[in-house]
Amino acid sequence: MHNVVFVLGPPGSGKGTICAKIQENLGYVHLSAGDLLRAERQREGSEFGALIEQHIRNGSIVPVEITCALLENAMNNSGDAKGFLVDGFPRNEDNLQGWNKQMTGKALVQFVLFLSCPVPICIQRCLNRGQGRTDDNEESLKKRVETYNHQTFPIIEHFEKNGLVREVKSERSVEEIYADVVEVFNQTAKV
Ligand SMILES: Nc1ncnc2c1ncn2[C@@H]1O[C@H](COP(=O)(O)OP(=O)(O)OP(=O)(O)O)[C@@H](O)[C@H]1O
Ligand SMILES: O=c1ccn([C@@H]2O[C@H](COP(=O)(O)O)[C@@H](O)[C@H]2O)c(=O)[nH]1
Ligand SMILES: [Mg+2]
16 A cells, blocks of 8 residues: 555645755655656657656646556656655546546555645746746736646545645745744654
């Protein structure tokens, strides 16, 4: 059984940055769904490359069968891990249902780390990121935020109703955020 922490929040809220620190210090393996999709998009021979790029540019959500298969493969190929930080997934109802269908009995969701941050700050962070992402532009960001507000936030609310959400405000320095994140892990997960 894989231990899983879902890490959610608006685009640019700092999910990848904080997950890297948790992986370094707390022994969880970081799996960014977006990174896995970008790698699949680049993989020679992938039948999904064009479809994934279209969704990424539009800020829309790739069908769950593709994303969940990438996540499960990555977990199975990671060897022994205390747990997995599943960053940026599930993003919508389709993702949640697909995960439950495919992973029930194989993964245990310990909690959901919700990095909350005002959208204008998140947008500015993405525009300054400088990694050459095809979706870090004003037009794609508008769509990504719309998708977050209408599809992803309701999933966070769903987990909140089940008592699984641990919110950490991420409009602060990385050090301040990380200190609170460590508290959350100490209280909730077996570290
Ligand atoms: N607390 C912070 N304060 C200032 N800048 C930050 C902070 N956390 C992350 N950043 C910067 O903001 C940008 C986005 O961070 P990051 O990639 O971690 O966010 P993300 O939530 O994974 O974004 P996305 O959803 O687009 O993948 C990066 O350039 C990162 O260096
Ligand atoms: O579960 C997922 C995760 C991501 N996507 C698509 O990728 C981009 C970028 O994701 P980041 O988390 O910002 O790296 C996202 O806008 C979606 O288009 C997805 O479809 N499903
Ligand atoms: Mg990210």
